[in-house]
Amino acid sequence: MDEREIANLRKLMEYEANRTAPPSGFPNLPDLPGGRYTDPRFYELEQQHIWRKSWLLASHIDEIPEPGCFRLWETAGQPVLIVHADSGAINAFYNTCSHRGASIVTEIAGQRPRLVCRYHGWTYNHDGELLAVRNPEDFGDLDFSCRGLRAVRCERFGNLIFVNFDDHAPSLIDWLGPIAKEWEEFQFDKCRLAARHSFAVNCNWKIAMEANTEVYHVRSIHPKTVSPILDDRRNVNTFYPNGHGRMVAPSPKGADRYGAVNLPHDIAEIETVGEIARTCTQSYGIFPNWVSPLSARALPPLLFWPTSINTCQLETWTFAPDWGDNPKPDMWTENDGEKLVQVLLEDTEFGVWIQKSVESYGFRGVPLSYQEARIYHWNQFADRMIGIENIPPELRVEQVIGDEWIYPNDPRLACIE
Numbered sequence: 001m002d003e004r005e006i007a008n009l010r011k012l013m014e015y016e017a018n019r020t021a022p023p024s025g026f027p028n029l030p031d032l033p034g035g036r037y038t039d040p041r042f043y044e045l046e047q048q049h050i051w052r053k054s055w056l057l058a059s060h061i062d063e064i065p066e067p068g069c070f071r072l073w074e075t076a077g078q079p080v081l082i083v084h085a086d087s088g089a090i091n092a093f094y095n096t097c098s099h100r101g102a103s104i105v106t107e108i109a110g111q112r113p114r115l116v117c118r119y120h121g122w123t124y125n126h127d128g129e130l131l132a133v134r135n136p137e138d139f140g141d142l143d144f145s146c147r148g149l150r151a152v153r154c155e156r157f158g159n160l161i162f163v164n165f166d167d168h169a170p171s172l173i174d175w176l177g178p179i180a181k182e183w184e185e186f187q188f189d190k191c192r193l194a195a196r197h198s199f200a201v202n203c204n205w206k207i208a209m210e211a212n213t214e215v216y217h218v219r220s221i222h223p224k225t226v227s228p229i230l231d232d233r234r235n236v237n238t239f240y241p242n243g244h245g246r247m248v249a250p251s252p253k254g255a256d257r258y259g260a261v262n263l264p265h266d267i268a269e270i271e272t273v274g275e276i277a278r279t280c281t282q283s284y285g286i287f288p289n290w291v292s293p294l295s296a297r298a299l300p301p302l303l304f305w306p307t308s309i310n311t312c313q314l315e316t317w318t319f320a321p322d323w324g325d326n327p328k329p330d331m332w333t334e335n336d337g338e339k340l341v342q343v344l345l346e347d348t349e350f351g352v353w354i355q356k357s358v359e360s361y362g363f364r365g366v367p368l369s370y371q372e373a374r375i376y377h378w379n380q381f382a383d384r385m386i387g388i389e390n391i392p393p394e395l396r397v398e399q400v401i402g403d404e405w406i407y408p409n410d411p412r413l414a415c416i417e
């Protein structure tokens, strides 16, 4: 982040603390229809469009460090085989044999010189090409060149491996847009995978995620954990293209910024990390399901995955600089995944209560404040990705946040100059 951007953020923090109303020209946000959390039609639209067309974090290079290493990834509901090829490329395929559709691998991870189907032995290389079949003479003129494994889009951001089921999606870098440049200081190409855990949560995945997309709830839900280390009135939200968002909220002077999570003080730091991430909570929402407060000590995304309309899976990851002989840092859990840290328990336990409530006859919709506008921005983009005309009118959100509010545009900047 350059000097000018840092200076602007500092001024915007004061602007936010002193304003007595939302910024001039900021739209009133119409209620989010309640059915977006409970209507099976909307859940199906999410499946068909959002999960099918977005870049999704699937793995880290440390999980498949050498040629021949593979990982079976089914978190997004499709069976995907991610393979480290001899060339060094990371490939992804449907875990589906081109013969009769058997699974190529049935273990979560391993290492193999060739990918051999367990059913009748068809053999593929790490680039998915069909190399050999048993008794080829019995197939007539089988064209090997069109019987390879069906590829899934797979691209890296540094050491992180992302998957996209849409052959026509933009590249991962284009999808991240200006955030890719902003993230250079965090050196994602150097980070190691320190921890990855998964927890079942009994609420709709968006309810769980939205608790991490605004700071309006912090004083009530996190009075002892987050509230003392985050100045919520100085929070600055930024809307990025493609539904992504960022919050930057300073910590009060002297606050123990890592006090609410499980990160030791004496671990290595990412030296290039700038002033804002060192003194503020600088957290990103990457559409559709990633939330990460990035700091000099850890890059710890939380990922939210639907497992049904009213249940989800919370994945907690910690990426960090090499920890040497010290214990692996694990920001979000205690005892290596035994339980979530207190701050996440506060959110997830309350999410279960919210779910009961939104399923009741009494729930209609959600009025969002300016402070919660990143949630609205997410929903606006979700509708565009689904295709507004595909959504029943009573489940749509109005497109009220105009491009003039999308980074690098920001009408607030005119008020601070």
Ligand code: FES
Pocket (backbone or CB within 6 Å): 097, 098, 099, 100, 101, 102, 117, 118, 119, 120, 121, 122
């Ligand atoms: S289904 Fe894979 S070899 Fe037959």
Ligand SMILES: [Fe+2]
Pocket (backbone or CB within 6 Å): 211, 212, 217, 218, 221, 222, 347
């Ligand atoms: Fe929270």
